Amino acid sequence: MKIKSQRILIVGGGTGGHVYPALAVANELVKQGVSKTAIRFIGARRGLEATVIPAAGFSIDLLSGRGLKRSFSPLALLANAAAIFGISVACVKAIWIVGRFRPTVVFGVGGYASWPGILAARIWFKPTVIHEQNVAPGLINRLAVRLGAVPTVSLPGTALPGAHITGNPVRPELFSINHDSDVNPPLVVITGGSLGARRLNDAGLDLYARWRARQDIAIQLITGPADFDRCTEKMQEQRKDDDYLNFSIVRYEKNMAEIYSRSTIIVSRSGATTCAELSASASAAILVPFPRATDDHQSRNAQALVDVGAAVVINDQELTGERLGWELRSILDDPARIDRMRQASALLAQPEASARVVEVIERVGRG
Numbered sequence: 249m250k251i252k253s254q255r256i257l258i259v260g261g262g263t264g265g266h267v268y269p270a271l272a273v274a275n276e277l278v279k280q281g282v283s284k285t286a287i288r289f290i291g292a293r294r295g296l297e298a299t300v301i302p303a304a305g306f307s308i309d310l311l312s313g314r315g316l317k318r319s320f321s322p323l324a325l326l327a328n329a330a331a332i333f334g335i336s337v338a339c340v341k342a343i344w345i346v347g348r349f350r351p352t353v354v355f356g357v358g359g360y361a362s363w364p365g366i367l368a369a370r371i372w373f374k375p376t377v378i379h380e381q382n383v384a385p386g387l388i389n390r391l392a393v394r395l396g397a398v399p400t401v402s403l404p405g406t407a408l409p410g411a412h413i414t415g416n417p418v419r420p421e422l423f424s425i426n427h428d429s430d431v432n433p434p435l436v437v438i439t440g441g442s443l444g445a446r447r448l449n450d451a452g453l454d455l456y457a458r459w460r461a462r463q464d465i466a467i468q469l470i471t472g473p474a475d476f477d478r479c480t481e482k483m484q485e486q487r488k489d490d491d492y493l494n495f496s497i498v499r500y501e502k503n504m505a506e507i508y509s510r511s512t513i514i515v516s517r518s519g520a521t522t523c524a525e526l527s528a529s530a531s532a533a534i535l536v537p538f539p540r541a542t543d544d545h546q547s548r549n550a551q552a553l554v555d556v557g558a559a560v561v562i563n564d565q566e567l568t569g570e571r572l573g574w575e576l577r578s579i580l581d582d583p584a585r586i587d588r589m590r591q592a593s594a595l596l597a598q599p600e601a602s603a604r605v606v607e608v609i610e611r612v613g614r615g
Contacts, residue, residue: 251610252281257351257374259290259342259365260388261297264442265381265521266359270297271304272417273355273379276602277609288349290342292361296442309345311338311361335364342368352613353377355605356397358386366392375612379605380406381416381520384543398612400605402520412608415601416524423599425509425529427590433494434512434580435466442500444472445517447567448536449479452515454569455576456495457486465580466494470501505529512586513579515572518550518561526553527596532589533559534575536567558593 256277261267274287289308291297301308342364346354354369356362356378366388369376376397380389383403390408393399399408402416438452452469459465471479476499483497501507508514508529516522518535526533533553537546553559560575579585 250281251277251606251613252283254282254352254610254613255286255288255350256282256609257288257290257346257349257354257365257369258357259354259369260357260359260362261289261291261301262295262359262361264296265519266357266362267291267295267297267300267442268419268525269379269381269417269521270355270357271300271306272419272602273357273605273609274304274306275420276417276606280603280606288345288351290345290361290365292359295359295361297361309341311341311364339364339367343371346372346374353609355379355609356389356392358389363388363391366395366397370395375615377605377609377612379414379417380408380411381524382406382542382545383520383548384541384545386542398608400608402524402601412604414604414608415598416520417602417605418521418524418528419505420599420602421505422508422525422528423597425505427530428510431510431512433463433465435468435510436513436515436576436580437468437470437507437511438515439470439501439507440472440517441519441522442472444470444475445536445538446475447564448515448517449475451567451569451572453479453482453486455573456483456493456569458569458573460488460491460493463492463494467496468507469495469497470507471497471499473499513576515576518546518553520545520549523549523553523596524598524601527558527593528599530590530594530597532579532586532593534572534579535559535561536564537561539564552596553593556592556595558589558596 258270289301293310346368354374354376356366378389378392378397379400381402383406399411400414401411440448449471514531515534518537535550537550550561
């Protein structure tokens, strides 16, 4: 069965690292002739997909509940008991959705809602493909492969048997970005991803206190929804009447393509999707790997960019406004270095990743 004749159910989400690769694959399916009505999503009601997927013109069924807490404290155990009940309800709903939609293939991208969809696919004997962004696979994707799912992965060496190396699908508009050479003053964007990162937010606010008199730089801090109010209040407390620094705080940025095009340097965590987007957009970066990532995979993601000269790394425990300012100054004072970092970043871009994933989906769907 050719891909344009297949019905595809995409399951998972939660954060941008899961949602945007899923959306990139969905758009590639449409590009290859699959009707939008033949593509459906299952996501979490509390996840980013609840707004992003409908806005892109796709249908989605939302599951209630949340994932398990990785702790044995009494409060965590109590919360996990409630979460297990929620997951059970979500699985029943997913079984009903799969039975109603009757997909040719179920495609999982990880995250809370991925497991009910994959389990439902197994019950209905539907072939499944999953995509793992990180070199250290998540629990749900490991379980999915044990249940017979065909794995696609972003990176060589990912510990999933029989994996197809496809690269990490990203939004196609990022590959056509032209960096705005007229941005003056240079723009530094600090972001912790769709959920934000408190450590990066604090470093950004500390940097403001140190650079408040500067007029030759602009900084945009994307805090994430949970930390926006705290950062705004802290900013108001430390602002002085004679401050000159152009410093803006936003909760969440929907149009990241524009941010990448206008930015001189991106300061961020180093999740797999973030790194793929940095390469796709040929962006220079300062990366702060999340220290509690599974098997420290964010450090390995960052190292790939460092090795080609596209990024600088600051360890999380060393991140302060002072250290961030020092690294930024050394890059901003050397425009030729910024150009070299952008060119090096583009070397790692994989514009065919979405098409490679769709190729696997089509092959699995043919049986």
